Amino acid sequence: MNNKTTAVFYDGNSSVPQQIELSLNKLNATLEFQISDGTHCKWLVKDVFFDKRATGLHLKYGSEVIQHIKIKDDHFINIIHHFRRENGHISWYQKLLDLGFPAHFGIAVVILGIIGLCYVYVIPWAAEQSVNLIPEEYDNKLGNSAWAGNEYFMNVDSKKTKLLNDFAKQLNLKNTKNLKFIVVKSDEINAFALPDGRIVVFTGILEEMKNYDELVGLLGHEASHVNNRHSMKMLCRSLSGYLFISVILGDANGIMATIGDNINSFQSLSFSREFEHQADVDGYKILLANKVNPQGMSNLFKRLQKHQSISIPEFLSSHPVTENRIEYIDKMIKNQKFTNTNHPQLEILFAKLKQ
Structure with missing residues (x-):
């Protein structure tokens, strides 16, 4: 299975993009690539912030200087996603986002239903007890x-x-x-x-x-x-x-x-x-x-x-x-x-x- 792809890298100091070859090292759980000055970079997958958009998968890394990688390869994006899921690197919030519109709509209906029931039944009861x-x-x-x-x-x-x-x-x-x-x-x-x-x-x-x-x-x-x-x-x-x-x-x-x-x-x-x-x-x-x-x-x-x-x-x-x-x-x-x-x-x- 090909664990490599081409991506665009921003070093956080300039707006100049760099073309890189990005690979997923499953053994070390790292994303690895080399930038134009010859520096070999390793990002721990668990420390990377993943943001899936219509334009591709956006990766952010760092605290003081935020570095950014943009990936458009759908196959490689799926590889990263499955690796993160298998290793417990996906948060409940991200799992929720990945459910899709039908699930989001259903959850919204349930939440609105709970709010309505609270407003009609729970809140009046609690208010009366507070008297x-x-x-x-x-x-x-x-x-x-x-x-x-x-x-x-x-x-x-x-x-x-x-x-x-x-x-x-x-x-x-x-x-x-x-x-x-x-x-x-x-x-x-x-x-x-x-x-x-x-x-x-x-x-x-x-x-x-x-x-x-x-x-x-x-x-x-x-x-x-x-x-x-x-x-x-x-x-x-x-x-x-x-x-x-x-x-x-x-x-x-x-x-x-x-x-x-x-x-x-x-x-x-x-x-x-x-x-x-x-x-x-x-x-x-x-x-x-x-x-x-x-x-x-x-x-x-x-x-x-x-x-x-x-x-x-x-x-x-x-x-x-x-x-x-x-x-x-x-x-x-x-x-x-x-x-x-x-x-x-x-x-x-x-x-x-x-x-």
Whole structure:
């Protein structure tokens, strides 16, 4: 087998090419050649950097002065390649490069798939777990900041705010922090919870209610969002997703702006189906714990769903009432035993709120 070929040599000091006869000494694992001044050169194959291009195989050798050999002989190129592979001189990176376009395309698809799965499943899960490491004082700071940014746009009904707080004091909302209820004058059919324990209810949704048990269901639902720190979990999800994409794309300049945007838009934050389901179940349990008819939650959902076909009302933190949510509540009512009693004080306060 012919282990020799002609090649072009550059000594690294000048741009003048030299024609050389290059040979592969398999016994010594060296590439050997003689240059124009009579110097016999030996390059250890393991110390040579190989770069395969369309123009041929380019060899680079040296540290301070980089010497360069260009080979166009495909047969000799194959000999070098097989020798390097048999002797473990080919790095995993070079092996990857040698796989060809179909393999590269397949690897790219797999990597993109892994990134997509991480973004959809792993990152949100990790973000939610990280909330347990964040002190609840941060919830209060974020809630205060969000309310300060929106307070000037809210027309608070102080009289009904007091009535709603009196109403809530009659209930066990299973809250671990103090809850503060605020009634805002607005035709918007909406209610939302801030992470610091503020629960804002618009008069538009109060006007839709027909019985106090519906209001208990609403407050229980929103209290669950606070109790389970859903706002913080959604904020961490949003930030982690943005950070993940920024790392992938190499751009992390807008993270602080994203934090600010999320802090000031808690009232329009769309909770995930998982969080809404949890809040529905917890709200239902609060109704039972207070011996209030759980049918109130179902009635409210059904009433609000009728409005959705007209104006798609913003309700329960901007998450629309779906048929599945109503069916799930109705199923719990049907399959679970419960005891409800009359609550004269709640009836009185509810009547005043409706005035």
